[in-house]
Amino acid sequence: MSDHHHHRRSPEQPAISADRGALLKTVIHLWPYIWPSDRRDLKLRVLGAMVLLLAAKLATVAVPFTFKWATDALAGHGTAPAAATDWLGWALAVPVAMTIAYGGMRILMAILTQTRDGIFAKVAMHAVRRLAFRTFVHMHELSLRFHLERKTGGLTRVLERGRNAIETIVRMVILQLSPTIIELALIVGVLMWQFDWRYVAVILATVAVYLVYTYHATEWRIGIRRRMNESDTDANVKAIDSLLNYETVKYFSAEQREAERYDKSMARYEEASTRAYTSLAVLNAGQAVIFTLGLAAAMVMCAFEIKAGTKTIGDFVLINSMMIQLYQPLNFMGMVYREIKQAVIDIELMFSILAREPEIKDSPTAPPLNVTSGTVRFEDVRFAYEPERAILKGVSFDVPAGKTVAVVGPSGAGKSTISRLLFRFYDLAGGRILIDGQDIAKVTQASLRQAIGMVPQDTVLFNDTIRYNIRYGRWEASNDDVEEAARLAQIDGLIRLAPKGYETEVGERGLKLSGGEKQRVAIARTILKAPPILVLDEATSALDSHTEREIQDALERVSKGRTTLVIAHRLSTIVGADEIIVLDQGEIVERGTHFALLAANGLYASMWNRQREAEEAREKLARVAEVDVAPNRNPPPVEDGTSADDATPIEAPADAAE
Secondary structure, eight states: OOTTOOOOOOTTSOOOOOOTTOHHHHHHHHHHHHSOTTOHHHHHHHHHHHHHHHHHHHHHHHHHHHHHHHHHHHHTOSOOOSSGGGHHHHHHHHHHHHHHHHHHHHHHHHHHHHHHHHHHHHHHHHHHHHHHHHHHHHHHHSOHHHHHHSOHHHHHHHHHHHHHHHHHHHHHIIIIIHHHHHHHHHHHHHHHHHSOHHHHHHHHHHHHHHHHHHHHHHHHHHHHHHHHHHHHHHHHHHHHHHHHTHHHHHHTTOHHHHHHHHHHHHHHHHHHHHHHHHHHHHHHHHHHHHHHHHHHHHHHHHHHHHHHTSSOHHHHHHHHHHHHHHHHHHHHHHHHHHHHHHHHHHHHHHHHHHHSOOSSOOOTTOOOOOOSSOOEEEEEEEEOSBTTBOSEEEEEEEEOTTOEEEEEOSTTSSHHHHHHHHTTSSOOSEEEEEETTEEGGGSOHHHHHHTEEEEOSSOOOOSSBHHHHHHTTSTTOOHHHHHHHHHHTTOHHHHHHSTTGGGOBOOGGGTTSOHHHHHHHHHHHHHHHOOSEEEEESTTTTSOHHHHHHHHHHHHHHHTTSEEEEEOSSGGGGTTOSEEEEEETTEEEEEEOHHHHHHHTSHHHHHHHHHHHHHHHHHHHHHHHHHOOOGGGOOOOOSSSOOHHHHHHHSOSOOTTO
């Protein structure tokens, strides 16, 4: 890993390199997971697997010898019978015994190999689980900036491929590469003992040429494999994105466009995959040719020796059997190299994510936040997402304990940025944010976020039950607590009308619920969390007027007695705030109560007047709709409570700042 990465890890969690082709480094980094210091049972499994591996390889090398002895016995080579009368029994007994021994050795070899694989499986899967867990935790440690830049579908693929790659590397190195090296060493020893150095030279030359060819062919295939993976990820991301936006696709009758977009990605995947399979065929054909030439050369040498009378037919069978037996693990070694190289490619992204430093980190000595009254203070806060574009330019204000302060302003003014900074999703470029006099940058993130409740503008729910989503506010809460929170959020009655009640599934991102129902669930889980500080980020801006008033009542009950910061779009919701801060271009341009700001006749007053005009126009439309009962003349319902006239000057399309 490069020098600028310094992440505190325990000995169990070594720093991980994302260098391409760093197979040895990868195996070294995986070793603590294969040989975990805190798991004696797994270490014993590794040792047991090694013993069985050696025993299986000894049995493997013995198999060709039983074949040789059976062949020699059938061909009449070997020890003469003690008496001529015994010849019939000897002629039958020895070949049969050798054939049985041959079969027995093959069975023993298979049993030992499978037992070894079974014993080692727990070790391999434990390593997979530990590293996948570590990556998942690390993804949550990374900053909001990282997650906004990455596509979720792509990240889940990285995790999935990385998980499979760890399993491949662990199993291939321990269960394929090591046994092959041991078998090759044993065969070289047997050939030196049973034959001579020429046979060893032929086999070593064959293996060397085979491995060199495999290496170069695999290196050529790696680029093809990488392109295949990239096109696969791209197709997967497009599919997820399209399905998450199912309703939008339907609104614009864009099914064909989406299908064509997906098919274009799949066409790239098809081309890359075809090249990958073609290159695999070239690799396999070359390997077969090289090995067959080596096998033929060794057998021709043995045939000459049989002709000269120095070797038996059994030796001919032995050399053939040993070479064929070597071909399987050697062929595996080709596959092992390919699979490990490909696994290293697949694991690259996972390792690069692990190597990435979290942008927001607790200092080693950070104390937990101690909330006494819940006073929030922004002191000369400066912030920019990109250095050349400042979002907040020296913002200072207080939210006194138990009071409500609202922040309003046009789109791009930096309103939502304020809530993100309070949660410390980003660190400041200048200034401080204090809670009860404690700088939030110097306390633990967990304790800070535990003290703040959030009701966001767009509530995204987990694809689980309503009970699960409300309980998310305080996981140890009882069912009674959950239902009491739902009652306070005015959703208990609605839940009980559903056939499954609290066990009703909400669908992916809560799509089975209406906007108002989702907001009530968000309020209920915040009530259950019972935080001393509350942030309402445009919590009613997406709702119709009737629902908004109901939600507003629930929010007022939640915020009673709590320090509350409201990021407001609909000004009617913050009339009763203790102070209203008006932001424009990242600076506070006005501040005061609702009536004081109206009297000042500035930016706030113009925003207020524009919204009142929009609401009056909407009410007039509603009255017209009541008079005009013809179904085809009814105006469409206004879901967000704003007119087109209203949307442009007050909330232009949100930019990156929001």
